[in-house]
Amino acid sequence: MKAVGIVVEYNPFHNGHLHHLAESKKKANADIVIAVMSGHFLQRGEPALVSKWARTEMALAGGADLVFELPFAFSTQSAEIFASGAVSILDALGCDSLCFGSEVGKIDAFLETYELLEKRSDDFVQLLKTALSKGNSYPKAVSIAFQKIASGEKTLLDLSKPNNILGFQYVKAIVQQKSSMKPLTIERIGAGYHDESYHHPSIASATSIRKNIVHEQNLSSMKHYVPESSFRILLNYKQTYSAFHDWELYFPFLKYSILSKTLTELKEIYEMDEGLEHRVVHHIKRAASFHQFLSLLKTKRYTWTRLQRLCTYLLTNTKKEEMASILKTKKAPYIRLLGMSGRGQSYLQAVKKQLELPLISKVSSYSSDVLEMDLRATNVYALILNEPAATEFMKLEYTMPPIRYGLP
Incomplete structure (x- = not known):
């Protein structure tokens, strides 16, 4: 079976993602689609709108055949490390190609840029x-x-465009890891990456969808922009947990995390560089919201995204020392399965014996610093939920088996 790999966040899974998934399979002439998906915290330093389990279900309903988790150590990083971790997983799974969306839509531009x-x-x-x-x-x-x-x-x-930047790093990682995967790209359609409002009748950015359903509490507004399955899963999540995950809900925990640490302890946090801890302490005392905090903290040198990632590391108490040991190779040490279709299960059975990395379906059967970081991130992610839902959510890391979509 021929597999095409994609790297995703699905925050949430919308019609643009549906197009990318279908076109990737078509362009690669593949039998199955393997998705590597960020866990509970994302590349731009944000908590995912809904859990990785809910987003895995959306992905499988949208046509993915296998969904694997991109560990926290890679999912919350700059484009280079994010891409390197994702490529290492897809390569280990035997994907024939990797297909990504981009503003340019032509793979030759990526290859020529890398060569130059x-x-x-x-x-x-x-x-x-x-x-x-x-x-x-x-x-x-x-x-x-x-x-x-x-x-x-x-x-x-044009390396000022977000999808081009990520795409370039995928190509770079493929070459540097000596992967046999063929890079492919399709042009992004309908809406820009950062668009905050709806312009197209059926395609909208994840940013605009999140803004409407989180800040404006208008869930019905997304109905035209997401598959029916995604709409149903999102509604069910809100009914189950009474909230979507958003930075503002984590702000009291972030404030506590910062103010309970000494300056020496703050300096140990990953990406706390150049005396930034002094600005962090100064402004956290004056901010009444997460948005206000980042607005005060932001400078020409420190972008919003860079600071959001720092806040994620502060929230999860992620330290320079532990991250440094993990990122020496910039490759994932294991493959964690989140969900599969019938075709995906057949593919996995066929390649399982050839896998060069440990395959994890139960976290209790494996131990590593990278996995411990994921478990800690999940515990923090659950904090905004009411009890007993928060405690039950934390247990899912140990009790939730891979989702079997369309399987008995």
Whole structure:
């Protein structure tokens, strides 16, 4: 069986994701689709709207055949580490290709860009250092350095676009890990990555969907933009837990986490660099909401996303030392199964003996620092729920078997 891999967050699974999934399978001429999905905290440093289990069910209902978890150690990182972890899992699972959405929609642009940056890596590093020294954020500095390197090259990528940035890192990880996977891309349609309002009759960004159902409490507004199965799962989640997960609900816990630590302890938190702990303590005392806190904290150098990730590490007490030991190889140490269809089960049975990484379906059967980090993240993720729902939610890590979609 031929498998195409995709890297997803599904926050939540909407019609644009449905299009990407179907087109990926078609473009790769694949029999099955394998999704690597972020767990309870996401790449932009946000808590997922609903649990990884609910999003796994959405993915399977939307056509995915196997869903595996991208561990917290990779899912809450910059594009390079995020992509590297995801590629290592898909490669270990024997995927023939990886297909991602992008603004450009042409794989040659990614390959040519990678070749150019490899050829002129020393120049790029120097230009990047110069841009950073002028107070630019890392993403902005990368874009500035790349524009100077690529001057006059019309076919290269626009590395200021979020999906292009991630796509480039997928291609880079495939090459550097010497994976046999073929990179493929399809053009993103309908709505921009950060669009906060609805413009298209059936395609909307996940950002706009979340804004409408979390901040405006308008669940019916998303009905035209998500598959019926996603709509049903989201409604059921709200009825079960009385809330969608949002940073504002975690703000009291974040405030406690910061104010209960000394400056020395804060310096030990992952990505707490350049004396940032002083600004964090100063502004947390003056902020009455998460949005206000980040607005006060944000600077030209520190982007909103970068600071959200830092807040995630503060909330989960993730330290530099433990993350450093995990990220030495930038590869996942195991494969954790969240859900499967009938086709997915057949594929897994066929390749199981050839897997080079441990396959986990029950966390009690495996132990590692990376998995411990996931378990801790889940415990924190559950804190906004009422009791006894919060305690029961924490237990799901040990009691929830992989979801068997369409299987007895």
